[in-house]
Amino acid sequence: MSETYLDILHRLLPLPTAPFYEQHVMAEILRFAAERSLPCAADDFGNLMLTAGGSEAKPELCLTAHMDHPALGFAVHESSRDLLFERLGGVPSALTRDARVLLYDRTPAAGARAVPVGAGSVTSFLEEGVPGSPNPSAPAFRVRIDDEVPEEGDLFAVWDLTPCALKGEQIVGRACDDLAGVCVALATMDCCLAEGVSLSVLLTRAEETGFGGMLAALAADGLDREAIYVNIECSSCRSGAPLGAGPVIRVGDRRWIFDAGVTEALCRCAAELAQRLDGFSVQRRLMDGGVCEATPLSRSGRATGAVALPLDNYHNDGGQRLRSEAVHLRDAENLVSLLTDLARQRRGANAMVAESLATLDDMLRSRHISQVDRLRRTTNPMSQP
Template sequence: MAKPLISAPTAPFHEHFASGIARAFAAARPPIQVLHDRGGNSLLIYDGGGQQEEDEFIVLTAHLDHPGLVWRTSQGSGRALFEILGGVELEKALATGVRLFDLNRPATQRGIPGTIVRAVEEEGTRYPLVEVATARDSPQGPGIFAMWDLPTFRVRGRRLSGRAIDDLAGAAVALCVLDSLVRQQASVRLGVLLTRAEEVGFVGMLAALEAGFLPRRALYINIECSSVAAGAVLGAGPILRVGDRLWVFDPDISGGMAALADELASQQPTFRYQRKLMDSGACEATPLMQADYRTGAVALPLGNYHNSGPGAQLAPEYIHLDDANGLVRLLVHVSQRGIGTGLAHSAAALDSMLASRLAQYRDHLLPL
């Protein structure tokens, strides 16, 4: 299920192929309803009935873009200027080949190989514009974009690598959770919000918030692929993310998920997880929290974040398959049990522990 989505060409404002794969996924599963806002964000909703409280409606969020290059202007036959959108190491990016894609062609297109031949400074842009040359005439105009010329999808042992793991692997996890609930005919409600243009500053999420597209009383769980530079260990399990570089997230959701993760670990000894701040970057949980939406977050430990590898050129990103499978298991468990259930158990256990500590040592608190 993950391969078509992770292999899809994408860039900020050019998420059409990934979005189309998500829509086809939903169309093949009639219990899933799909809503769209004016900005092209998609909300997939599975409603299996049951007696779930409205406040327990969980919405998973992930974004469908990845840093890339977007066509700006023609420079003649086989040459064009592109704008880099999203954060990359510029020196490595300039030394790496690209592939050009056309939104008017199928998602399975291999792309036209190209070479960055020069950088052109332009005021008001984060990076210089880059001139890309191709060996043969290539399409020009709006709808043309490029990605770094890297392997799209590769599995070696338990490692999954590709050019755009962040955040297409997070979106794939969310769809796998939906698929599991549909197959089980689970009596729960779950939403999956797939956003656009996260890599240029949460633009899709901000537009969805401005439009009032998101259910106000839902509980949100952002799914990201987050750099191991923040201290997470690849292969040690999915991350319960308590915050990012900009903000901290809802403690009740974090506490409830942690309690349910412990519960899952007691039932399935192969399951394990990590609990981290992950402050090397920011994620869409921050604008949700700033808009007063109750939000928690999870993450997959990611190597070569934004394709920044150890060499002189950009490199494929990578994750551990056990972390991804563990995250699917955790989010299915959270969806079925409910965060409120986990929080109640966690709070009761904490209250009991604190009360027992005081009872054990109260008599030692003699006046000084």
């Protein structure tokens, strides 16, 4: 079977997720893979790797995205209706007073859609953390729940915001970062499956608390060192990339600059697509509003590039209150086209990166040859003082 980007988005974006509590999203991704008979393996840390073989034994291109979003993890029952939740990931605490939350159990019911087990409101923020909690130094939220919830179970909470909606051409959702990016990866996988093109997709956990899943995968040395990696993120439009002007070919983030060869390969694919597809456009930006998983991947010595969907209300920061995030549908669909085109290159992703670097080297060599003799001829002897 094959689904459009919107089809996949409607499956994943409404689901509750948080760092260390990605199980609802993981269950749906496993269903996605099973429907297509796609190999989908989990490592020791819960990261998922999907693989479409094509005609190659090992895909050269690996897309990465993360399955979590800032939210709240259960810490302590203070009373039957007052619960403390660990803050998981960055969210502006000043906007959270009286904010509504929905409570979920970590374990999804087999075959059933995610249903909240309770709801409540944030009454205070504890910067100093909660002694006796799984992470006692982590800041916490006190939540007054509407009705008592069972003390057994493994609870987490998400902001009670629009989970998934299409408003014109804008996709609005509680956790666009990075479930909209996960959907780009899966839609690209569907396109590659339809064409018999090889591709792998790595979906990580606990990115929002400091790249937990990615760092664990790198430390275990379980990722192919010869592959080309492209990280998919949603990044704040405040870095100068407006929604609707195209997905971003991301040259770097706040801490690191990514592989020039991979970046150039993406740019060359984009230039070719712009000639063939009406309405196709991309932006090329640094996107220095934060740090993404491409940085640890690149620092590990793996050839890594990055792309991003421009994002409004980053981490639900709506200015005066918490709001759902937003990305543009056309940006997402154009990003699927770009990544599919990179994957389908007959000469392979590695060869295309090498070719882009060779083109740069040829240009520099040609400019040197055209000027070096003239530089020698026009050099006057320096007069002695």
